[in-house]
């Protein structure tokens with residue numbers, strides 16, 4: 001494939017300050033029209049290496065290119081803004097925090113107390129409850145983005161990012177899936193903020209095609225209403241599986257939940273105090289393993305000692321925080337599912353051996369009848385699908401370097417939101433990343449500086465999902 005000739009890219013990075021890129025009009029002057037190359041993802045959703053694709057437009061970004069407009073990307077852009085660094089935030093979707101706006105159920109609430117979930121520089125409103133609803137959380141994110149002038153460029157699905165070592169620059173190709181227009185963003189810094197939940201995990205269940213009912217992923221689930229009176233097999237027993245089962249019960253459905261392995265269930269609160277707050281407090285004095293032991297002990301006291309008998313035995317290796325930090329297996333913070341399990345309204349079943357027309361054969365030989373299947377089987381990172389030529393991320397799409405050092409890679413590469421520590425973890429990353437980039441940004445030649453984001457392309461208008469859908 002012929003690459004468009006872009007002579008300025010061959011210049012060494014040190015010459016960049018002299019480039020006309022520093023003028024806001026540069027983008028438009030240097031936007032190059034190229035023949036369109038469509039198809040950025042194969043039909044089965046697997047990304048193909050499109051790095052060599054000819055872009056229809058090219059944009060120089062005077063500041064970091066941030067991929068992802070979830071809490072991590074927004075927080076990074078906000079922290080940069082407060083340090084006088086403009087940035088461009090790209091997202092494949094058409095609204096910010098699309099995980100929260102589009103891929104979560106109606107009754108969802110934050111399950112950690114709100115002060116652990118606020119982003120840097122702006123607390124939640126005082127009138128918010130201790131555990132804000134997802135609608136409140138999204139409203140907070142919208143006002144956060146507005147307050148820090150973060151206006152993501154939507155419908156920009158990043159299909160490839162590669163460091164051009166000859167130019168000392170990142171080249172990020174993003175495709176508008178509606179129009180097929182491919183834009184190449186070029187800049188000195190790349191911030192990866194696509195998250196731990198970028199893609200759904202869809203297990204390859206034996207005989208899946210034989211099953212006659214609907215099969216969906218929990219990210220499509222809104223409420224139990226369509227399942228009223230139905231037998232639903234929920235595969236997976238993380239927080240999603242548990243809360244969806246609870247919601248199904250509340251809507252008159254009959255859920256069975258597949259628990260194939262051990263799981264840590266903790267009460268969300270003990271005597272009115274958040275278990276998470278207790279853990280954070282204890283961690284100030286005690287090693288993590290000891291805190292984990294205490295948590296399990298306390299959970300036994302507050303939840304009852306019969307969890308294993310209910311089919312919810314604890315993992316044989318690793319405590320709740322240890323498994324969260326090392327494997328990303330989040331302990332379940334119970335908000336009522338346990339009561340329904342005890343009451344027999346949620347049935348616990350072991351792993352699925354194979355699907356059949358009317359349900360599933362289980363690994364213990366039993367059969368569970370089902371009218372529908374909901375896969376609450378989790379998510380995975382998608383970084384390896386689009387970040388090329390860098391070995392900073394593992395094959396699973398997480399920084400190889402352990403927390404808290406995984407925020408900085410090589411050649412201006414950064415990550416925000418891969419700490420396995422939720423919103424608090426990504427806030428920490430965002431502050432570190434922004435401080436580091438700001439120091440570099442402000443020590444380069446004064447002509448490269450821009451005190452406002454006006455030096456970057458005018459971002460598209462922020463569109464709330466609710467509007468975009470109409």
Ligand SMILES: Cc1cc2nc3c(=O)[nH]c(=O)nc-3n(C[C@H](O)[C@H](O)[C@H](O)COP(=O)(O)OP(=O)(O)OC[C@H]3O[C@@H](n4cnc5c(N)ncnc54)[C@H](O)[C@@H]3O)c2cc1C
Pocket residue numbers: 067068069070071072073090091092093096097098099100104108109110111112116117156157158159193194195196197198382386416417418421422423424426
């Ligand atoms: C149901 C649910 C509830 C949760 N509740 C809590 C909680 O209460 N407390 C807590 O601390 N944590 C919670 N978490 C953890 C969660 O990871 C964070 O809340 C948060 O959303 C992570 O933010 P993020 O920006 O890293 O990722 P995301 O919110 O997933 O945002 C990533 C963005 O990147 C975009 N993107 C992905 N790939 C591309 C691409 N190739 N090109 C362009 N854009 C792309 C996506 O569209 C998305 O908008 C929860 C997670 C889930 C799934």
Ligand SMILES: NC(=O)C1=CN([C@@H]2O[C@H](COP(=O)(O)OP(=O)(O)OC[C@H]3O[C@@H](n4cnc5c(N)ncnc54)[C@H](OP(=O)(O)O)[C@@H]3O)[C@@H](O)[C@H]2O)C=CC1
Pocket residue numbers: 108109110111112201203204218235236237238239240241243258260261262329330351352376377378379
């Ligand atoms: N209120 C809140 O704040 C909520 C927060 N969340 C968060 O969202 C994130 C994602 O949670 P969630 O969607 O529950 O995903 P998780 O990754 O936490 O859980 C996935 C579950 O699916 C199981 N699983 C995966 N594949 C199979 C299979 N083939 N057969 C049977 N079981 C399988 C896993 O079991 P195994 O462990 O054996 O692999 C695990 O129990 C977490 O961080 C969670 O805390 C989610 C919902 C609500």
Ligand SMILES: O=C(O)C(=O)Cc1c[nH]c2ccccc12
Pocket residue numbers: 111112276321324330331333420421422423
């Ligand atoms: O809800 C999530 O997915 C989170 O990542 C929040 C979180 C961060 N650290 C934890 C430890 C125990 C339970 C939840 C979390």
